[in-house]
Amino acid sequence: MNANNASPAPARVINGVDTDALFATIDAVKADPGLAEFQFRADNRWLDGGHNRSTIKGFRGCRQEDQTRTAPFVMDADEPPVLLGRDAGANPVEYVLHALAACLTTTMVYHAAARGIAIRGIESRLEGDLDLRGFLGLDDTVRKGYREVRVLFDVDSDASPEVLRELAKYSPVYDIVSNSLPVKVQVRTSA
Amino acid sequence: MNANNASPAPARVINGVDTDALFATIDAVKADPGLAEFQFRADNRWLDGGHNRSTIKGFRGCRQEDQTRTAPFVMDADEPPVLLGRDAGANPVEYVLHALAACLTTTMVYHAAARGIAIRGIESRLEGDLDLRGFLGLDDTVRKGYREVRVLFDVDSDASPEVLRELAKYSPVYDIVSNSLPVKVQVRTSA
Numbered sequence: 001m002n003a004n005n006a007s008p009a010p011a012r013v014i015n016g017v018d019t020d021a022l023f024a025t026i027d028a029v030k031a032d033p034g035l036a037e038f039q040f041r042a043d044n045r046w047l048d049g050g051h052n053r054s055t056i057k058g059f060r061g062c063r064q065e066d067q068t069r070t071a072p073f074v075m076d077a078d079e080p081p082v083l084l085g086r087d088a089g090a091n092p093v094e095y096v097l098h099a100l101a102a103c104l105t106t107t108m109v110y111h112a113a114a115r116g117i118a119i120r121g122i123e124s125r126l127e128g129d130l131d132l133r134g135f136l137g138l139d140d141t142v143r144k145g146y147r148e149v150r151v152l153f154d155v156d157s158d159a160s161p162e163v164l165r166e167l168a169k170y171s172p173v174y175d176i177v178s179n180s181l182p183v184k185v186q187v188r189t190s191a
Numbered sequence: 192m193n194a195n196n197a198s199p200a201p202a203r204v205i206n207g208v209d210t211d212a213l214f215a216t217i218d219a220v221k222a223d224p225g226l227a228e229f230q231f232r233a234d235n236r237w238l239d240g241g242h243n244r245s246t247i248k249g250f251r252g253c254r255q256e257d258q259t260r261t262a263p264f265v266m267d268a269d270e271p272p273v274l275l276g277r278d279a280g281a282n283p284v285e286y287v288l289h290a291l292a293a294c295l296t297t298t299m300v301y302h303a304a305a306r307g308i309a310i311r312g313i314e315s316r317l318e319g320d321l322d323l324r325g326f327l328g329l330d331d332t333v334r335k336g337y338r339e340v341r342v343l344f345d346v347d348s349d350a351s352p353e354v355l356r357e358l359a360k361y362s363p364v365y366d367i368v369s370n371s372l373p374v375k376v377q378v379r380t381s382a
Contacts, residue, residue: 016240021275026327033330036323040285044292046313049207052296054289056281061273061323068272073281075266077293081259082252084212084301090247090264092294092364094231095286098245101235102268103283104376105243107326110275121381122237132227132252135298135363136217139224145366153378161378168376172326173283175336177367178374185295185359187344187352 017113026114035062050085051078093146096177097126103173104151111167112159119164121156149177208304217305226253241276242269284337287368288317294364295342302358303350310355312347340368 011018029036038061044054057072058065077092079085090098101124112119127150134144155164168174202209220227229252235245248263249256268283270276281289292315303310318341325335346355359365 016242017275025275026329029324029327029329033324036327036329038321038323040282040288040319040321042285042288042292042317044289044296044313044315044317046296046300046310049300050297051207052293052313054292056285056289059271059285066271066273069278073285075281075286075289077289077297079297080250080257082257084208084216087260090266091231092290092297092362093367094233094247094250094264095266095290095293096364096367097231097233098235098247098266098268099283099286099290100374101233101245102243102286105235105237106241106268106270106283109237109240111328119237122235122243124235126233126235128231130229130231130363132229133220133224134366135361136220136227137302137361138217138220138227143366143370144361145363145370146372149372149374151374151376153376154381155378156381159380161380164380165376165378168378170326170328170335171283172321172336173287174374174376175325175334176284176287177372179334179336180371181337181340181368183291183340183342183365183369185342185344185356185365187346187356187359189350189352189355190345190347 014113014116015109015119017110019113022110022114037061037063050083050091051076051088053077093128093130096146097128097149099173100149100151100177101126103171104153104168107171107174108153108155108164108168111170112157112164115167117157117159117163119155119157122153124151124153126151205304205307206300206310208301210304213301213305228252228254241274241282242267242279244268284319284321287337288319288340290364291340291342291368292317294362295344295359298362298365299344299346299355299359302361303348303355306358308348308350308354310346310348313344315342315344317342
């Protein structure tokens with residue numbers, strides 16, 4: 001931005017990640033762990049049948065409410081015809097695969113950047129096996145969600161597959177899906 | 192579609208769900224449990240930094256590959272500036288909240304329809320608390336994903352909040368997030 005020789009050195013960017021900012025974040029959190037507390041949110045409205053819509057905008061982090069987002073992200077979920085919907089969007093369990101793929105990828109990229117490991121490309125394919133009898137309540141021994149999820153990454157990097165896999169496992173969504181988590185559901189009715 | 196008096200009775204639609212088709216699905220699965228086996232998939236490609244993109248199209252169910260979807264659903268994930276991204280999409284843990292909201296909502300709607308319970312409207316608000324020290328690897332005692340997720344539903348229905356809450360808990364994504372699940376991650380490199 002500034003060709004003057006006295007300007008600061010350009011940020012060290014690895015894998016598209018500003019590692020100076022990353023290390024500054026780590027140092028700030030080490031000095032003040034309260035900065036690491038984040039709260040993310042979503043609002044959802046049912047439209048019809050299997051079709052509903054989420055809007056996502058505000059979140060809290062670093063002891064303040066985010067002010068940078070000017071418009072919400074809007075995403076629709078629906079079911080395909082075989083699951084009695086009109087296919088106006090991916091279905092909820094497909095969104096889980098997207099969230100998991102995205103989080104493992106970003107985590108691999110960020111943690112590699114912090115270690116100076118260059119990544120030139122990442123593609124992944126995810127599969128999740130689900131037995132609908134759980135959802136339908138036909139068999140108590142069949143779980144409602146996925147029985148297993150498989151993730152296959154193809155990464156263009158000189159680092160070893162083992163190292164990249166370990167880096168990806170810092171992923172928050174990998175933790176959320178792999179491990180149990182308290183989800184508190186409250187319902188109020190207008191009736 | 193057909194005004195002829197000899198045409199079949201119209202499908203019984205409750206909450207936008209064709210309950211005739213729903214009960215036919217349940218009967219078919221009872222007679223042949225293999226029809227209930229589904230496999231959902233996602234493909235993801237890293238773009239830069241915290242930005243990546245999933246495409247979701249094919250899935251398998253009822254012993255066949257879906258032929259109804261003609262175009263993929265495409266969704267971008269990124270991180271906001273405070274998390275070193277450019278905010279080109281909701282972030283992965285926000286997508287988890289969307290998936291959970293969508294699935295609890297659809298599940299409440301479908302299971303209510305099966306019981307003849309009319310629902311006139313549903314809105315929900317979700318919050319998830321996350322301590323970034325887990326992701327950053329700064330404290331092994333801090334988990335990487337959400338510590339807790341809260342879901343508040345406002346439902347316009349004559350059914351009781353307790354009944355609606357129990358119906359929602361047939362949700363596959365509620366199961367995925369609440370309970371542990373084997374996620375197998377494999378990495379191949381081109382190096």
